[in-house]
Amino acid sequence: MSDETGSHNDVSENLPSAxxxxxxxxxxxxxxxxxxxxxxxxxxxxxxEKAAKHSERVVAGLxxxxxxxxxxxxxxxxxxxxxKIVYIFPFGHVSALNFSLGLTLAVAxxxxxxxxxxxxxxxxSDEEIVDERHRADADDELRENIRQQWITGARESGFGRRKLxxxxxxxxxxxxxxxxxxLLRDLGPxxxxxxxxxxxxxxxxxxxxxxNRPLRPEDVAVGSLTFAxxxxxxxxxxxxQQQIAKAALMIVRLKPEDIKDKQEADWGHQxxxxxxxxxxxxxxxxxxxxxxxxxxxxxxxxSTFDLSDGARVIFGPAGHPLPQLRISVNGDGNLxxxxxxxxxxxxxxxxx
Amino acid sequence: MSTTTESPSRRQATHPGERIAxxxxxxxxxxxxxxxxxxxxxxxxxxxxxxxxxxxxFVILILTGVYLTLFFHPSMSxxxxxxxxxxxQGVRMSDAYASTMHISFEVRGGLLVRQIHHWAALIFxxxxxxHMMRVFFTGGFRKPREINxxxxxxxxxxxxxxxxxxxxxPDDLLSGTGVRFMEGAILSTPLxxxxxxxxxFGGEFPGHDFVSRFYSVHILxxxxxxxxxxxxxxxxxFYHKHTQFPGAGKTEKNVVGTPLLPIYTAKAGGFFFxxxxxxxxxxxxxxxxxxxxxxxxxxxxxxxxxxxxxYMGFSEGLIRVMxxxxxxxxxxxxxxxxxxxxxxxxxxxxxxAVYPFVESWITGDKRxxxxxxxxxxxxxxxxxGVAWLTLxxxxxxxGGNDIWATHFHLSINAITWFVRxxxxxxxVLTYWITKRIxxxxxxxxxxxxLHGRETGIIKRLPHGEFIEVHEPLSQQQLHVLTAHxxxxxxxxxxxxxxxxxxxxxxxxxxxxxxxxxxxYGENSAIPKPTAxxxxxxxxxxxxx
Numbered sequence: 001m002s003d004e005t006g007s008h009n010d011v012s013e014n015l016p017s018a019x020x021x022x023x024x025x026x027x028x029x030x031x032x033x034x035x036x037x038x039x040x041x042x043x044x045x046x047x048x049e050k051a052a053k054h055s056e057r058v059v060a061g062l063x064x065x066x067x068x069x070x071x072x073x074x075x076x077x078x079x080x081x082x083x084k085i086v087y088i089f090p091f092g093h094v095s096a097l098n099f100s101l102g103l104t105l106a107v108a109x110x111x112x113x114x115x116x117x118x119x120x121x122x123x124x125s126d127e128e129i130v131d132e133r134h135r136a137d138a139d140d141e142l143r144e145n146i147r148q149q150w151i152t153g154a155r156e157s158g159f160g161r162r163k164l165x166x167x168x169x170x171x172x173x174x175x176x177x178x179x180x181x182x183l184l185r186d187l188g189p190x191x192x193x194x195x196x197x198x199x200x201x202x203x204x205x206x207x208x209x210x211x212n213r214p215l216r217p218e219d220v221a222v223g224s225l226t227f228a229x230x231x232x233x234x235x236x237x238x239x240x241q242q243q244i245a246k247a248a249l250m251i252v253r254l255k256p257e258d259i260k261d262k263q264e265a266d267w268g269h270q271x272x273x274x275x276x277x278x279x280x281x282x283x284x285x286x287x288x289x290x291x292x293x294x295x296x297x298x299x300x301x302x303s304t305f306d307l308s309d310g311a312r313v314i315f316g317p318a319g320h321p322l323p324q325l326r327i328s329v330n331g332d333g334n335l336x337x338x339x340x341x342x343x344x345x346x347x348x349x350x351x352x
Numbered sequence: 353m354s355t356t357t358e359s360p361s362r363r364q365a366t367h368p369g370e371r372i373a374x375x376x377x378x379x380x381x382x383x384x385x386x387x388x389x390x391x392x393x394x395x396x397x398x399x400x401x402x403x404x405x406x407x408x409x410f411v412i413l414i415l416t417g418v419y420l421t422l423f424f425h426p427s428m429s430x431x432x433x434x435x436x437x438x439x440x441q442g443v444r445m446s447d448a449y450a451s452t453m454h455i456s457f458e459v460r461g462g463l464l465v466r467q468i469h470h471w472a473a474l475i476f477x478x479x480x481x482x483h484m485m486r487v488f489f490t491g492g493f494r495k496p497r498e499i500n501x502x503x504x505x506x507x508x509x510x511x512x513x514x515x516x517x518x519x520x521x522p523d524d525l526l527s528g529t530g531v532r533f534m535e536g537a538i539l540s541t542p543l544x545x546x547x548x549x550x551x552x553f554g555g556e557f558p559g560h561d562f563v564s565r566f567y568s569v570h571i572l573x574x575x576x577x578x579x580x581x582x583x584x585x586x587x588x589x590f591y592h593k594h595t596q597f598p599g600a601g602k603t604e605k606n607v608v609g610t611p612l613l614p615i616y617t618a619k620a621g622g623f624f625f626x627x628x629x630x631x632x633x634x635x636x637x638x639x640x641x642x643x644x645x646x647x648x649x650x651x652x653x654x655x656x657x658x659x660x661x662x663y664m665g666f667s668e669g670l671i672r673v674m675x676x677x678x679x680x681x682x683x684x685x686x687x688x689x690x691x692x693x694x695x696x697x698x699x700x701x702x703x704x705a706v707y708p709f710v711e712s713w714i715t716g717d718k719r720x721x722x723x724x725x726x727x728x729x730x731x732x733x734x735x736x737g738v739a740w741l742t743l744x745x746x747x748x749x750x751g752g753n754d755i756w757a758t759h760f761h762l763s764i765n766a767i768t769w770f771v772r773x774x775x776x777x778x779x780v781l782t783y784w785i786t787k788r789i790x791x792x793x794x795x796x797x798x799x800x801x802l803h804g805r806e807t808g809i810i811k812r813l814p815h816g817e818f819i820e821v822h823e824p825l826s827q828q829q830l831h832v833l834t835a836h837x838x839x840x841x842x843x844x845x846x847x848x849x850x851x852x853x854x855x856x857x858x859x860x861x862x863x864x865x866x867x868x869x870x871x872y873g874e875n876s877a878i879p880k881p882t883a884x885x886x887x888x889x890x891x892x893x894x895x896x
Contacts, residue, residue, distance in 0.1 A: 031886045032801075032834040035827040037601030037608060082460050083436055091637060098463045102636020105464070109629030116622025124614050131393040131607045133593055133722060136496045188554045188561075191546035195539075195556070209652070227652070235444055236430070242556040245532075245651030277652060281676065282536025282690060283557070284529060285654045299656040300529060301672045302754060302764055315765060317671060319678035319689045347536035348678055349545050352685040 040127045055122040059115045066111025069104050076100035191351070196344045198230075198246040200325060205231040206249065206274065206335040214334040215251065220272050223291035226251040227277060230337070246345050248277035248285060249325060251335075252307055254294060261310035267326040269335065274325040275311050276345040279303055281318040283346045296322075319348055394616045395596035395609035399490075402483035404620060406507075408627040409476035410582060416469040417571060423459055425451040426567035428523065428560045437644050445523075445648035448563045452522040452643055467635035473515050474640075475631065477663045480508045484704070488737050491725035492595050493708040495718065500588040503581050505705045510578050512663050517570040519641065519661055523563055526641075528649025529658050531562065537671070540690035558651060597724050598835040600828040604722050657754060667697045669750030673771045704740055714867040716842055728797070729836040731790035732871045738786040739779035746774045787876070794878035797833045800825060801881045802889050824890070838877050842868040 045052040076097065084096040091099070138146070159166055206215040209227040220226055228249040233240065253272045259265040264273055275296075277285050284300035294308035303316030311322035323345050326338040344352055365371045376382045394400075427447040433440045435450070436457050445453075455462035484504060487493055493501035516534075520527045535557045539545045554561030593607045602608050610616060646655060660668050670693035677688040711733065712718065727734040749756060750771035757764040804822035812818050825833070844865045849855055870876065 028883065031883050031890075032830050033827070034603065034831050034835075035600045038828070077460055082458060095463060097460060098467070099636050101461050101464045102467075102632050106629045106633035106636065109625045109632060113622045113625030113627075113629055116618045116625065120615050120618035120622065124618060126610065126615070128601075128608050129391075129393055129611060130601065131593070133605050133607055135720060136592070184551065187551040188559075189550055191550050194550075195546060229652075241558050241649075241651055245557055248652035282533045282671065283651075284532060284658075285652045287654055288656070299654055299754070300533065300658055302768070303676070313676055316768075317674050317676045317689055319676035319687060347539045347690070348685045348687040349539040350542050350684055350686075351546060352680075 037128060037130065043122065043126065045122045052123060055118065059119045059123070062111045062115030062118065064111075066108045066115065069106075069108030069111055072104040073101060073108060076104055195246075195346070195349065195351075198340055198345060199233060199243050200230055200247060200337045200340045202337065202339050203330065204337045205330070206251065206327065206337065207231050207233075209248075214332070216333055217270060217272055217329060217335060220251055220253045220335075222253045222255060222271070224253065225289040225291075225296075228274070228335075245283075246278065250275050250277040250286060250289075250296065250322075252289065252294070254308055258294065258308050260308055264308075264310045264324060267324050267338075269327055269329055272327065272335065273307065274327045274335075274337075275305075275307065275322040276325070276341060278322075278346040279318060280313075280320050280322060280345075281316070281347065286322070389590060390613050391611040392590065392616075393593070393607045393609045393611055395594050395602075395607060397597060399486045400594065401623060402479060402486050404623055405479040405627055406476055406483055407582070407586075408624045409472045409479060409631070410578070411624065412472040412628055412631060413469060413476060414575065414579075416465045416472065417575070419465050420455065420469060421571060423451060423455045423462060424448070424521070426521065426564045428558075428563050440644065440647065443648065446563065448521060448523040449643065449648045452524075456644065464632075464635055467638075467640050468631055470519070470640045471631050471634050471638075473518060474661065474663075475627075477508070477511050477515060480504070480511060481663075484508060485737065485741070488704070488707070489725075489727040489734055490595070490597075491721065491730060491733065494721040495712065496592055496720050497588070497595075498708045498712075500585055500592070501708050502705065503585045503588070505701075507578055507581050507585065509701060510574050510581070514570060514574040514578065515661055516664060517566040517574065520566050521563060521570065522641075522643045523649050524643040525646040525649050525653060525655060526643075526658055528558065528651070529654055530660050530664070531649075532557065532651065533671070537690055537694045540687035540694060542686060542691065545687075558649070593722070595722050595724050598726070598832050600831065602723065604720070607722070657758070659752060659755065662748075665748045665751035666700075666744055667693065667747075667751075669747030669753075669771060670696055672753055673747075673750040673768050673775070675772075700740075700743060707736070711871075714864060714871050715839065716864075716868065717839070723835070725836065728790040728793040729838075729877075731787040731794075731876045734790050735783040735786040739783040742779045742782040743775065746771055746778050750775075791876075791878055794880075798878055798881050801830055801833050802886060834880050836880070838880060839872050841865070841872040 045055050080097040080100060082095075082097055085093050086096040086099070087093050088099060154160060206228040207213065207230065208215045208219070209229050214231070215226065215228055228251050229244060230247050233243055233247065237243070251272060251274050253270075256265060256271040259268070259271065259273070265271075267273065277287075279286050279298040279300065281298065281301055281303045284298050286296050286298045286303075286305070288297040288299055289295075289307075290297070294306060295304050295314065296307055296311075297304045298316070298318070301317050303318035304314050305311040305318070305322050306314050311324065313319070313321060323341040323343045325341055327335050328338050330336045365374045373382060425447045429447050430444055431447050431450050433443050433445055433450055433453065435453055437453060440453070452466075455466055457463070487501065487504070516530070520531050535549055535553065538549045538552065541548060549557065552562070552565070553559040554565075594609070596602050596607060596609070599608075647653075659665065671690065674689050674693045677692075679686040679688060725733075727737075749767070753764055753767045753771070756762060756767050804824045807821045807823050809821040810818055811821055842865045844857055844861065845855065847855060
C-alpha cells in the first residue's frame with residue numbers, strides 16, 4: 001500500500017515535473033508517505049453481545065414505530081373530516097387532516113429510515129474494504145483490434161468509396177426532420193397585427209372594472225386610481241383573458257396645471273387621463289399609484305412611470321412610456337375612447 | 353454454439369429466492385452483472401449524500417406527481433367555482449385552477465401530496481446546486497468524470513424548467529404573472545419573438561392552450577429526459593467508482609469504503625426514507641404555494657411582492673436590475689433591456705458547465721483523477737466557484753429587491769444600484785478574497801506539517817522561557833496535508849532561441865501559458881514542505 005502516495009509521483013509527460021523533493025534519485029523514506037489503511041477498530045456491538053442485542057432492540061423498535069405511524073396515518077385519514085380546522089401552537093389554524101397525515105407519514109417513513117441507518121451503523125460490519133480501480137481506456141492491443149474491426153466494417157459498407165450514396169444519404173437525413181418542423185406550424189396563428197390592436201375604438205364607453213358601470217368624469221376624483229375596460233367585454237366572453245390582457249386601462253385625474261406634457265393634457269378630458277395598465281417591460285398589470293407624485297409602480301419589477309409627464313419611465317427596467325388612450329365625453333356624459341391606442345400596448349417586440 | 357446441459361456438479365438451488373435468481377441469470381446474465389456490483393465499494397463522506405438527496409427527491413416527485421395527475425385537469429376551459437372554499441364562491445376560473453382547489457380542499461390527503469410535491473421540487477433543485485458545488489470545489493469533475501458532470505448539469509438545467517412548468521400549471525394569479533413575464537421575455541427575441549409567443553400560447557397571451565402544453569412538457573417530456581439522464585448519471589458513478597478524499601490507505605488506484613451489500617444498501621435505502629420523512633413533516637407543518645389565497649389568474653390583476661420559486665430568482669434578478677434599453681431603428685425594436693437578461697441567464701449557467709474542459713485545457717492535465725482536491729489547494733478554481741456563487745446570490749437579491757426593501761426598510765433604488773454594480777464588482781472581489789483565504793490555509797497546512805499542531809499547552813522552561821507545546825501530526829495527517837500535487841505552470845520556453853531568432857508561439861498557446869501561470873503559478877500555491885525541510889526541522893528542534 002505504501003508504494004503509492006497519492007498524486008505525488010503520478011506525473012505524466014503532459015505536465016512538468018511535480019514540485020517538491022519527492023522525485024529525487026536517492027531512496028530515502030518519505031516522511032509524508034501514505035501510512036496505508038489503519039487497523040480496523042471494533043465497535044462495542046462487535047465485541048459485546050449485550051450491546052448488539054440493545055442495538056437490535058432499538059432497530060426493531062424503530063421499525064415498530066414505523067408500523068404505528070402507518071396505522072396512525074390510516075386512522076387519521078378515516079377520523080378527520082377534510083374540512084376540519086384546528087388551532088395548533090405555533091402553527092396557528094391548520095387543516096387537521098393535512099397536519100396529522102403529514103406527521104404520521106413522517107413517523108412511518110423516518111422509523112424505517114432511522115432504523116435502517118442505525119442497523120447499518122451499529123450491527124453491520126464497518127470494516128473498510130479496498131477495491132482496485134481500472135482505467136477507462138483500452139490497452140494498445142484492444143485499441144488496434146477495434147480499429148481494424150472498424151476499418152473492415154467501413155470498407156465493407158463502401159461508405160468512403162461510393163460518394164454518391166454518402167452524399168444523398170446526408171441530404172435525405174438532413175431533410176427528413178423538416179417534416180416534423182412543418183408539423184409544428186399549427187401550434188398557433190401568425191402574429192400579423194394582433195399585438196397592435198386592442199378592443200378600444202372610437203366611441204367605446206369606458207366601463208369601471210369594479211362597478212361594471214360606465215365611467216363619468218364626476219366619478220373620477222383627483223388623486224384616485226380607477227381601472228376601466230371597454231364596453232361590451234364580459235368576463236364570460238370566450239376571449240376575455242386575451243382582450244383584457246391588452247385593453248386594461250388605468251384612469252387618474254390630475255389637476256390640469258400639474259400635467260407637464262402637452263399631448264397628455266390634450267388626449268385627456270379636464271385632467272382625466274387614461275393609460276394602458278399593462279407594463280411596457282414584460283406585461284405585468286401596474287397597480288400601485290402614488291397620488292402626490294403621480295407615479296405608478298409595477299409591483300413585478302418596479303418599473304415606475306410618471307403619469308403627469310406622458311407616463312415616461314423614471315425608474316426600473318421598462319424601456320418606454322405607457323401608451324395613452326385618447327378619451328373624451330359622449331352625449332350621455334360618459335367617458336369614451338376616441339380611438340385605439342396609437343402604439344402597441346405591453347412589452348416591446350421586434351416589429352413594434 | 354452447441355446446446356449445453358448444466359454441468360452435473362452444479363449445486364441445485366434450494367431457496368426460492370435463489371431459484372428466482374437462477375431463472376433470471378439464465379435469461380439476463382444476472383450473476384455477471386452482480387459480480388462486480390453486489391459488493392461494490394463506496395467511500396464514506398457526509399458530502400457524498402448530497403447527490404442522494406437529489407435522487408430521492410426526484411423519486412418522491414415522480415411518486416407524488418403521478419398521484420396528482422389522477423386529480424388535476426390540465427384544461428383552461430372556464431368554470432364557476434362552487435366548492436367549499438367560501439371566498440372564491442362564484443368566481444370564474446380555469447378548470448386547472450378549480451381542480452387544484454379540489455385537490456387542496458376536497459381530496460383527503462390531496463393537499464399533503466401537493467405540498468410534498470412542491471417542497472420536494474425546491475429541495476431537488478437546491479440539492480442539485482449544492483451537490484454540483486461539492487463536485488466543483490473538490491475537483492470531482494476531472495477526467496474521467498467530465499461527461500457525468502455534463503449529465504448532472506443538464507439535470508439541473510432541465511430541473512429548473514420542470515419546476516417552472518410545474519408551478520405554472522394551477523393557473524393562479526402568482527404563477528400566471530410568472531408566465532406573463534416569460535411571454536414578455538420571449539417577445540423580446542429579435543426577428544422571431546412574436547412568432548415564438550404565438551406558437552407557444554396558441555395565439556395571443558394567455559389563450560387556452562398553455563396549461564395543457566406545459567402539462568405534457570412537465571409530466572412527460574422533461575421528466576422522461578431527466579429519468580434517462582439520471583440513469584446514465586448513476587451508471588457512470590458505478591462504472592467510474594466513486595471518488596474519495598485523500599487519507600490513509602487511499603490512492604489514485606484504489607477505492608476504500610464499505611460494500612453496496614449490505615452497508616450501502618441499508619444506509620442509502622434508509623436515507624430515502626429519511627428524505628421522504630423529512631419532506632412529509634415539512635409538508636405537514638409549512639404551507640407552500642397556497643393558490644387559494646392568490647386567486648385565479650387574470651392578466652389585468654396582480655399581487656405585490658410577487659416572487660418566483662427560488663431557483664428562478666436568479667433570472668428574476670437579471671430582469672429587474674437591467675436598464676430598460678430599447679434600440680429603435682428602421683421600424684424595428686431591439687429590446688435589449690429584456691433580451692440581454694434572457695441571454696445572460698443561460699450563459700452564466702454555461703460558464704460552470706464548460707469549466708471542466710476549460711480547466712483541463714489551461715492545466716494541460718489529461719490524467720485520471722480519483723482522489724479529490726481539498727479546495728484550498730486549488731485557489732483559482734475555488735475562487736472561480738465562489739465568484740460564480742456570488743453572482744448567483746447577488747442576482748437573487750436583485751430578484752427580491754422589493755422584499756428586501758420592505759423588510760429591511762431600504763430604498764429599492766439603492767438595492768437596484770447595489771446589484772447593478774455588485775454584478776460586476778462582487779464576483780471579482782470574492783474571487784480575490786477566496787484566493788487569499790486559500791493561500792492562508794495552505795500556509796497553515798505547511799506550518800502544521802513542519803511544526804505540528806498547536807496544543808494550547810504553555811510550558812515554562814527552567815530558564816524562564818515560555819513555549820507552546822506543538823504536537824507532531826500523525827502519519828495520516830502528514831500525508832493528507834501533503835498529498836496534493838503542485839504542478840508547475842506550462843512553460844513556453846525562452847522567447848528567443850539560442851540563435852537569437854524569435855520563436856513563434858501562437859496567441860492561443862500564450863493565453864494558455866498565462867492562464868496556467870495564474871492557475872499553478874507562485875501566486876496560487878504555497879510550496880508544500882519538502883522532505884528535507886521536514887527532516888531538518890524535526891531533527892534540529894527535537895521535540896518542543
